[in-house]
Amino acid sequence: MRKIGIIGAGAAGLMAASWAALYGAEVTLFEKNDRPGKKLRITGKGRCNVTNACDVPEFMKNVVANPKFLYAALSGFTPEDTVKFFEERGVPLKVERGRRVFPVSDKADDIVRALWSSALELGCVIRxxxxKEILREDGRVTGLRTGRGDYSFDAVILCTGGNSYQSTGSDGDGYRFARSLGIRVTPLIPSLVPMVTEEDTAPLMGLSLKNVSLKVKHRESGKTVFMEQGEMLFTHFGVSGPMVLSASAHIHDIIPGRYGIAVDLKPALSEAELDRRILSDFEKYKNKDFINALGDLLPQKLIPYIVARSGIPERGKVNEITKEQRHGLVALMKGLTFTLKGLRPIDEAIVTSGGIAVSEVNPSTMESKTVKDLYFAGEVLDVDAYTGGYNLQIAFSTGVLAAQHAAMEEYD
Ligand SMILES: Cc1cc2nc3c(=O)[nH]c(=O)nc-3n(C[C@H](O)[C@H](O)[C@H](O)COP(=O)(O)OP(=O)(O)OC[C@H]3O[C@@H](n4cnc5c(N)ncnc54)[C@H](O)[C@@H]3O)c2cc1C
Incomplete structure (x- = not known):
């Protein structure tokens, strides 16, 4: 029976534990927190968006970094398999907007409990x-070291997570272990993280916009790096919300002013259609002050901001607004621009971009190419995806693949 040590009882480690045991291994799981799944419990705002109900090709479109590397893992343990895993363990799931899958109970704790009790029932031990260290002899892993001593293993699976929300336990130990074994780690940067703007957005704080379009442009090259229609949110420092988080995954070389954001507040209308719409509102409110003429088109909180940026006097009468001013207003609403100052710090990122270089890892087994019997799974790898349940599925799929190969004798 192969003896396997798993470092980290998060999404990847817990899933790997069950599967290594199912494949016949004796499993010990090491977790630095006093209980497993601390980050998992806060996923999906405590509801845990556990996977995305899509097929593998569609899934791959939502992986930002190194999708091809994940093909074998995702094909071996699919989103459908994840649903089956939890439903068989007494956690019914439901599919919401964007094919996001959640527990019917809306409780992330139920997901952790299912993973945890599955591992225990299969005989896994948690310590x-x-x-503190992974032990190696003659190019292969022999065990690991904690504050209480050394443990011998036939294989070790490194599932220490990323570098964000460090209070959950994922604070970069895995990268240190890998470096100490001569394994390359790509630069760690925040992904799925809010953006800081040069402009003061404090007056708009809390305003959520639905069905707007967001474009992020590299100013020097003029290249659009991200464009999507959906939901965004203003904060005291800039912008956030689902679309903004996704956009952040495409920004790797941030310096203040390098990127510009443009929000189309009316993506369903062409400029000409919006102009006609404004004209008809101006006709309706022709004797009112400008600031009181936009209520049919914009949320109340946004009106003073748009009025200020339009340069049209807020107390000027609507019937005094010139055609040029109106066209300027149309342009503003079709492209409300902001300058990107930076991203929020990595500790506020939903995931870490960068990690164990995928060129160092066999994608068919998750084993290190240079250190035998060392496997990787989850966010510690240089893979990351959009929000929508994709990152947890990556942790589960890579966890299962690593477990399978670490556990089976014929791979020795
Ligand atoms: C606020 C938030 C919400 C999120 N929501 C979602 C969501 O709804 N859906 C989704 O798909 N993704 C979501 N994610 C991303 C997702 O949580 C992660 O991608 C996923 O948890 C990664 O799993 P992992 O097992 O690799 O790492 P983790 O779940 O971070 O687990 C790593 C574990 O390793 C332990 N560890 C680290 N170092 C050591 C050590 N030296 N010794 C022992 N143990 C150690 C840590 O304590 C931790 O328990 C969210 C992330 C955040 C921060």
């Missing part, structure tokens, strides 16, 4: 000990 709440912080791993």
């Amino acid at each position: 709440t000990e912080k791993v």
Whole structure:
């Protein structure tokens, strides 16, 4: 029976534990926190968007970094398999907008409980000990070291997570272990993280816009790096919300002013259609002040901001607005621009971009190409995807693949 040590009882480690046991291994799981799944419990705002109900090709379109590397893992353990895994363990799931899958109970704790009790029922042992070092002899892993001593294993699966929300336990130990074994780690940067703007957005704080279009442009090259229609949110420092988080995954070389954001507040209308719409509102409110003429078109909180940026006097009468001013207003509503100052810090990122270089890992087994019997799974790898349940599915799929190969004798 192969003895396997798994470092980290998060999404990848817990899933790997069950599958390594199912493949006949004796499994010990090491977790530095006093209980497993601390980050999992806060996923999906405590509801846990556990996967995305799509097929593998569609899934791959939502992986930002190194999708091809994940093909074998995702094909071996699909979103459908994830649904089956949890439903068989007494957690019914439901599909919401954007094919996002959640537990019917809306409780992330139910997901952790299912993973945890599955591992225990299959005989896995958990040790709440912080791993300090991975032990190696003659180019292969022989075990690991914690504050309480050394443990021998036939294989070790590194599932220490990323570098964000460090209070959950994922604070970069895995990268240190990998570097100490000579394994390359690509630069770690925040992904799925809010954006800071040069412009003061404090007056708009809390305003959520639905069905707007967001474009992010690299100013120097003029290249559009991201464009999507959906939902966004203003904060005291800039912008956030689903679309903004996705857009952040495409920004790797941030310096203040390099990127510009343009929000189309009326993506369903062409400029000419919007102009006609404004004209008809101006006709309706012709004797009112300008600031009181936009209520049919814009949310109340946005009106003073748009009025200020339009340069049209807020107390000027609507019937005094010139055609040029109106066209300027149309242009503003079709492209409300902001300058990107930066991204929020990595600790506020939903995922870490960068990690164990995929060129160092066999994509068919998740084993290190240079250190035998060392496997990787989850966010510690240089893979990341959009929001929508994709990142947890990546943790589960890579966890299962690593477990399968670490556990099976014929791979020795
Ligand atoms: C606020 C938030 C919400 C999110 N919501 C979603 C969502 O709804 N859907 C989705 O798909 N993704 C979501 N994500 C992303 C997702 O949570 C992660 O991608 C996923 O948890 C990664 O799994 P993992 O097992 O690789 O790492 P983690 O779940 O972070 O687990 C790593 C574990 O390793 C342990 N560990 C680290 N170092 C050591 C050590 N030296 N010794 C022992 N143990 C160690 C840590 O304590 C931790 O428990 C969210 C992330 C955040 C921050």
